[in-house]
Amino acid sequence: MSDAWDDVVGGSKAAARIRTAAIDEFAEHGYGGTTTRRIAARLGMSPAAMYPHYASKEELLFAIAYEGHALALQVVENADRPDAEPSVRLASVIGRFAAWQAENHRWSRVIQYELAALDREHYRTIVGLRRQTTQVVRGVVDAGHVSGEFTLPDAEGVTLALMSLCVDVCRWYPSGRYDDAATISDLYADLALRLVGAVR
């Protein structure tokens, strides 16, 4: 990854271990119920040894939120097939995005639910990444609208619902027989085509 990535997220192996421990702590006790001291203890580190990597609990939340949102954006961008028909693009983008939420449901849950704890500038950065992800989906929805392949009530509302449906996977996953990412991917690709009125 880039230098900018390293600056925000932290490029070292130690930093990656700290982020993993932080996701576990935040997932179990919430952001408010966690201290950097406890995250450090989980790794057998002193709080002082963690400090050069992440100077505060908020910095750490920002790093895991940035990494998670940047990876989700990358997954969605890579899943898009700009030269293909809109319905093929939509099935690919939503199928992969939903699968990513399933594969990373604990991580995603932390960074979706604790966003309000970020400081203003960090929050804006994360909202920017989310907006880029939404824009990929919106681009596909608009392409299908223009080509006539989709019959939409409202491109903005449908895009919002598509994003919402995928993001919420992290809340309930796994559930019943929906316990693997491939099943989620197929189901959500199909549901997305239904939402835009392009049932295969």
Added chain:
Amino acid sequence: MSDAWDDVVGGSKAAARIRTAAIDEFAEHGYGGTTTRRIAARLGMSPAAMYPHYASKEELLFAIAYEGHALALQVVENADRPDAEPSVRLASVIGRFAAWQAENHRWSRVIQYELAALDREHYRTIVGLRRQTTQVVRGVVDAGHVSGEFTLPDAEGVTLALMSLCVDVCRWYPSGRYDDAATISDLYADLALRLVGAVR
């Protein structure tokens, strides 16, 4: 409401004020980041005065979770029209459920996101209420499948997605021009019919 309701939720005005303050505190600081002392302080009460109503923070979370889930179930049951066509029933049930999530988005967010903090028995009670709500929706989905009005990929998967779509309203609401419950209700009724392959 019934005596059973009073036992679980707390029937007095003082108890209702405590629940409202708890929702505000939990919404702002998370369950883990909140103390009963702070909830009491918000009301100008002593922690000792709160104790007869709710003996612990967990009891208080359970009371607001029970009340919220029981009201949502009631809304969904009242919105159903068992004698009407399945598409009319589905639009009514999902439209109202989504609107309820919008109207009560802070409350809903707390009780969706902090469920893991409930003790085992309380958690089971809440899961039971959620399952009843899901069963109302599932009953409508199945009725449309049997009558041939709906063309479904998978009744379980579609029901899961319908519930997920509605519940997630509490995470993002309000957003952009989606800032009133009536707009949400109309959009989601339409989306629900699309998901079951019964576009009006």
